[in-house]
Each structure stands twice: as C-alpha cells, then as structure tokens.
Amino acid sequence: MTLQATNVAERRHAWSAAAGGYTPAPERSAGFIKGPLPLGWMQKAAQMPGKTLQVGLTLWYLSGLQKSKTVKLASKPLAAMGVSRDAKYEALERLRSAGLIAVEQQPGSAPTVTLLVDDD
Secondary structure, three states, rough: OOOOOOOOOOOOOOEEOOOOOEEEEEOOOOOOOOOOOOOHHHHHHHOOOHHHHHHHHHHHHHHHHOOOOOEEHHHHHHHHOOOOOHHHHHHHHHHHOOOEEEEOOOOOOEEEEEEOOOOO
C-alpha cells in the first residue's frame, strides 16, 4: 500500500449567527502597531537617514506584540520592511546615538533593544 501526499488547502470558518451556521472567515490582517506611539520619538526617527524609521516602527511593533519595551531584534521582521542586515545595524546606531534606544549585543545573536521613552 502506497501513501500519496495530497495538498489540502486550509480553509478557516467562523460562526455567523446571521447566517445560522459557519461561513468562510474573513482574511486575517497583517497586523498593526499597537499604540499610542510617542510622536516625538517617531519625529526624531523620521528625520534620520536610511531605514531608521522602518527599524523604529518594527521595534514598536515587536514591543506591542511582546508587551515589553525590551525586545530581541532578529532580521526576519525587518526583511518585510525592506531592511537589510547592514541597514539594521546602521539604523540601530543612529537610534542609540539619538537616545531613543539602548542596545545590548552578544556575538552571534540578535541584539536586545530597549525603547527609551520619556514618561512625562
């Protein structure tokens, strides 16, 4: 007896009281950045060259997901924002120099970044 692999498409359904049964679920959104985002922080990052704002937005996105101001910044979430490995480190240095983040780096691992925000 030979087993054949079959491709089965996953289909999500959700209960609809109006329809009286299950209906195809709406497409999931790609996510969102949890706010509020400090406007002053964003304005400083936006004035910096390169991919600095994209790195900053990714940091805030990860912070919202993890419910922490300190996150590990792997390269994968940055790739979706069009940020290369080199651009990542350049942007982190600019954000650190501006006092917007603190960075801890261990050789061979993703940097740990803490978002610095005035709480006034």
